[in-house]
Amino acid sequence: MADCGNRDAPPFVRRRAPAVAVVLAFDVGIIVDAHAPTNGWWGWNLAAIALLIAVVLRLWRCSRCSLVCLLLAVAGLGAVRHHAVWFVGEPDNIGLFAREEPQPARLIGTIAERPQLIRDSEDESSRPWGSPERTTLIIHSQQLRDGDRWLEVTGGVRVAVSGLASDLQIGDEIELIGRLALPERPRNVGEFDLAEYLHKQGIRATLRCRSLDAVTFRHRPKKVIAHFHRLRVAARGHCERLLREKLSPDSSSVALALLLGTRTRMSSQRREAFIESGTMHVLAISGLNVAILAMFVGGVCRLCNFSRGLTAIAILALVGGYAAITDAGPPVVRAALLVFLSTLGWPWDRPTHANNLLAVTALGVLWWNPTDAFNTGAQLSFLAVGVILWLSERRGWQLEETQIAADPAKPKTEAELQQELAEKLPKTAIRKFVTGCWSLTRDSTAVSLFVWLFSSVMIARQFHLVSPVGVLANIPLIPVATVALCLGYSVLLVGFFSSTLAGWIAVPFDWSLQLMLWIVDVAADLSCGHRYVPTPPTWWLIGAIVCLATLFWWIRGPLQKHLGWRAFWLWTLIGLIVPLWPREPGPLRVSVLSVGHGLSVLVETPSGRTLLYDVGMMGNGRRAREIIQQTLWHRGHSRLDGLMLSHADTDHVNGASGLLRTVPIGQVIVSPQFFDWTQFAVADVLEAARRCDVPIQFTWQADSLSLGDGIECRVLHPNPNEHLSPDNANSIVLLLKYADRRVLLTGDLEREGLLRLLNSPPQRCDVLVSPHHGSLGANTTDLARWSRPNWLIVSADRRANLTTLRSRFGPDTTVLSTSDHGAITFEFHADGRMTITTFRSGSVTHDP
Numbered sequence: 108m109a110d111c112g113n114r115d116a117p118p119f120v121r122r123r124a125p126a127v128a129v130v131l132a133f134d135v136g137i138i139v140d141a142h143a144p145t146n147g148w149w150g151w152n153l154a155a156i157a158l159l160i161a162v163v164l165r166l167w168r169c170s171r172c173s174l175v176c177l178l179l180a181v182a183g184l185g186a187v188r189h190h191a192v193w194f195v196g197e198p199d200n201i202g203l204f205a206r207e208e209p210q211p212a213r214l215i216g217t218i219a220e221r222p223q224l225i226r227d228s229e230d231e232s233s234r235p236w237g238s239p240e241r242t243t244l245i246i247h248s249q250q251l252r253d254g255d256r257w258l259e260v261t262g263g264v265r266v267a268v269s270g271l272a273s274d275l276q277i278g279d280e281i282e283l284i285g286r287l288a289l290p291e292r293p294r295n296v297g298e299f300d301l302a303e304y305l306h307k308q309g310i311r312a313t314l315r316c317r318s319l320d321a322v323t324f325r326h327r328p329k330k331v332i333a334h335f336h337r338l339r340v341a342a343r344g345h346c347e348r349l350l351r352e353k354l355s356p357d358s359s360s361v362a363l364a365l366l367l368g369t370r371t372r373m374s375s376q377r378r379e380a381f382i383e384s385g386t387m388h389v390l391a392i393s394g395l396n397v398a399i400l401a402m403f404v405g406g407v408c409r410l411c412n413f414s415r416g417l418t419a420i421a422i423l424a425l426v427g428g429y430a431a432i433t434d435a436g437p438p439v440v441r442a443a444l445l446v447f448l449s450t451l452g453w454p455w456d457r458p459t460h461a462n463n464l465l466a467v468t469a470l471g472v473l474w475w476n477p478t479d480a481f482n483t484g485a486q487l488s489f490l491a492v493g494v495i496l497w498l499s500e501r502r503g504w505q506l507e508e509t510q511i512a513a514d515p516a517k518p519k520t521e522a523e524l525q526q527e528l529a530e531k532l533p534k535t536a537i538r539k540f541v542t543g544c545w546s547l548t549r550d551s552t553a554v555s556l557f558v559w560l561f562s563s564v565m566i567a568r569q570f571h572l573v574s575p576v577g578v579l580a581n582i583p584l585i586p587v588a589t590v591a592l593c594l595g596y597s598v599l600l601v602g603f604f605s606s607t608l609a610g611w612i613a614v615p616f617d618w619s620l621q622l623m624l625w626i627v628d629v630a631a632d633l634s635c636g637h638r639y640v641p642t643p644p645t646w647w648l649i650g651a652i653v654c655l656a657t658l659f660w661w662i663r664g665p666l667q668k669h670l671g672w673r674a675f676w677l678w679t680l681i682g683l684i685v686p687l688w689p690r691e692p693g694p695l696r697v698s699v700l701s702v703g704h705g706l707s708v709l710v711e712t713p714s715g716r717t718l719l720y721d722v723g724m725m726g727n728g729r730r731a732r733e734i735i736q737q738t739l740w741h742r743g744h745s746r747l748d749g750l751m752l753s754h755a756d757t758d759h760v761n762g763a764s765g766l767l768r769t770v771p772i773g774q775v776i777v778s779p780q781f782f783d784w785t786q787f788a789v790a791d792v793l794e795a796a797r798r799c800d801v802p803i804q805f806t807w808q809a810d811s812l813s814l815g816d817g818i819e820c821r822v823l824h825p826n827p828n829e830h831l832s833p834d835n836a837n838s839i840v841l842l843l844k845y846a847d848r849r850v851l852l853t854g855d856l857e858r859e860g861l862l863r864l865l866n867s868p869p870q871r872c873d874v875l876v877s878p879h880h881g882s883l884g885a886n887t888t889d890l891a892r893w894s895r896p897n898w899l900i901v902s903a904d905r906r907a908n909l910t911t912l913r914s915r916f917g918p919d920t921t922v923l924s925t926s927d928h929g930a931i932t933f934e935f936h937a938d939g940r941m942t943i944t945t946f947r948s949g950s951v952t953h954d955p
Contacts, residue, residue, distance in 0.1 A: 136185025137186065150184070154182075161177045185477065193478060199258075199260050200311055201251060201260045207288065209315065210288070211284075213252035214248055223242065240270055241269055242270065242272040247263060249261075267313070267315050268316040278328055279324060287312055288314075288315075289312060290311075293946075297740065298737060353610050358621060359372070360374075361377070365588075366592070379631075380628055381627055381631075385581070389585075403593045405418055426446050448467060469489055487565060498557060555578050584626050587623050639740070639770065655671070655675055693713050694942075695816070696932060697709070697711075700734055700930045707734070712814050717744055718748060720841060721752060728761030738930070748774075749775075752781060755786035764791040774803070775801055775802070806839065807822060807827035808824055819845070823842055825840075835854070837860060838878070839852075849874070850876075869892075872894050881903045891920070899920050
């Protein structure tokens with residue numbers, strides 16, 4: 108390495124990539140426009156003024172200052188483009204006619220995307236009172252009925268229809284009757300924002316149709332573009348049928364996701380296995396798929412001795428066709444654009460710069476949809492490619508350093524150096540194979556490690572998951588996935604000509620998929636391979652990103668000598684130590700989460716202990732579990748000290764088995780009456796507790812639970828020696844006392860159980876969580892007199908009769924519903940003050 112300082116040796120020249128600066132400036136303009144409270148004119152003003160100054164400075168021969176002004180002009184254009192897409196809408200957009208409360212509507216529109224036919228499994232259905240089969244449509248609205256006349260409207264609408272509308276095709280003009288509404292906003296902290304997601308796609312309203320009879324087919328246009336879309340959909344349907352017929356059921360669901368991006372047939376357990384093993388990127392139709400397809404086509408063309416021009420045409424044609432069949436999703440478009448740009452110069456031997464290609468691709472993506480700047484998937488995709496290019500550039504530097512060290516006076520080209528190194532390798536076939544495997548494994552490990560390291564910060568922030576096992580799992584998985592993709596593409600391509608021949612190729616394809624699933628399952632089952640984590644603090648995220656970003660400018664020299672590399676590990680250590688630092692006690696926080704027709708109440712003590720009362724939602728335990736997880740992680744909790752299940756009804760416990768697997772829980776607390784074997788959820792909860800080694804603790808009337816911090820936690824019901832009917836009557840009633848404030852949790856208490864409670868001494872409380880989701884039979888005037896609550900909280904959907912409840916409990920009781928206000932949080936301070944916060948409105952009420 109001493110020779111590297113020789114002044115006669117040629118210096119390391121880093122090729123310039125001017126497009127990188129341009130796309131960064133464009134991105135800055137988008138970010139400023141998204142977060143700064145300004146109108147759209149500032150972008151135009153900035154671009155015009157900066158461009159004018161750049162021209163003047165150029166005339167004065169001040170190149171660098173002129174370049175800075177040009178970048179400012181690009182930033183202004185980025186702001187203008189984002190403002191036009193996100194903030195500016197048509198005056199007749201259908202979103203202007205929609206309201207948060209669904210309203211009857213009659214609409215005419217054209218189907219803009221392939222209809223999605225969905226069959227819900229029993230454990231994943233979010234529509235318990237409807238059909239498990241439904242159709243999702245994206246339509247371009249044309250006319251909206253207003254009384255006795257039709258109004259001309261524009262804009263996208265997302266339509267949900269009960270039943271399978273298998274006869275509809277893209278381009279069809281249809282008439283719909285349903286309930287029009289604005290897309291739902293989140294109701295809990297950290298919950299998926301459907302409204303924002305649809306807004307980014309130009310969709311401003313939703314429509315629900317109760318049956319297929321509410322959808323009327325009008326006509327099917329015969330335009331060329333409509334015919335093309337129908338051919339594209341027919342080709343995709345043929346591919347889906349081929350994969351289902353030629354592969355085993357478990358393999359076909361993975362093949363549909365791997366090749367066509369259809370994940371609806373994958374079970375939630377299978378999806379979670381890919382996520383927890385750190386291999387979910389394999390199922391994403393993205394750059395990996397398109398790159399492997401391009402290499403596969405290029406290899407076949409090379410075997411056939413095609414010219415460069417013909418090879419480029421074949422690659423572009425098949426990549427374009429593949430993008431069309433996969434519905435041209437944003438990841439595929441990004442990757443296809445990158446392949447298109449890199450292939451364009453082949454016939455004329457034009458050199459390309461990888462960093463420039465990536466930057467131009469990013470610029471095209473951001474111009475088409477500026478909101479992709481905030482899309483985690485897009486960020487991770489470009490970040491992964493950027494890391495690979497950075498490693499390649501470092502590899503090139505290492506080769507050049509080796510060249511200079513060997514002969515400073517006569518430097519060699521990279522090709523000559525590679526040939527010289529190849530001549531030094533062992534000559535026997537076995538040794539060459541072993542050496543090649545070792546080199547491939549070493550390089551794959553380095554790529555896997557650094558891609559995981561750079562992306563883990565963003566994944567921990569967005570998905571609350573750290574999966575170091577993914578570094579090891581991806582080493583064997585990527586080669587297997589590459590083989591599987593090549594075989595899969597062969598099955599699809601040959602299947603258009605011969606189903607029998609495609610079936611023969613499908614046999615090794617099925618084997619490769621089974622091997623993939625085995626690797627994923629082994630990695631996911633490792634208890635130390637992944638961990639769900641709370642949301643990292645913003646200050647730590649910014650510091651970690653800055654430290655890692657500095658590495659992209661460190662091409663020469665070992666990483667261990669780079670200040671940013673050492674600072675990153677020190678910063679990581681600080682991030683791990685800070686949560687362990689003692690903190691000041693806060694208030695007692697009781698949050699009634701919004702889980703539709705279900706119940707989940709999170710209790711957080713001043714010292715940080717947590718107790719969850721019920722975890723369920725009618726028809727969708729997975730969603731209830733996700734809501735609770737997000738709330739815990741966003742509030743900095745990584746575990747639950749206790750999980751209390753009031754009774755065995757599905758809408759109170761169907762999220763427990765999944766929560767036991769993803770969140771460490773100290774104990775599960777139930778009453779003896781919980782063991783009602785007619786409720787199928789009981790066996791699931793007990794089996795999950797057994798697998799996770801979580802103890803089951805019994806509780807009953809007059810028991811006291813220890814939460815510390817001076818909190819009294821007492822069970823008022825049920826009696827251990829009684830088993831009332833129905834099961835709701837056996838609900839655990841929990842009374843919390845702190846600083847002269849009282850909270851009463853009642854589950855689904857009703858009938859005989861309610862009478863038993865009312866026969867006990869009255870318990871005046873500040874907050875009463877309404878029994879049985881606001882049911883009028885459970886919320887009697889006797890209960891109102893017995894508890895005299897200041898606040899009555901109803902955890903239910905829109906069917907709760909709030910008007911009757913207000914009349915029964917009287918003017919001194921404020922009645923709130925989670926369906927209207929989202930999650931409702933009460934904070935009880937040590938001095939007796941109480942603060943009430945509702946998530947949807949963000950309003951804060953103080954009760955001294």
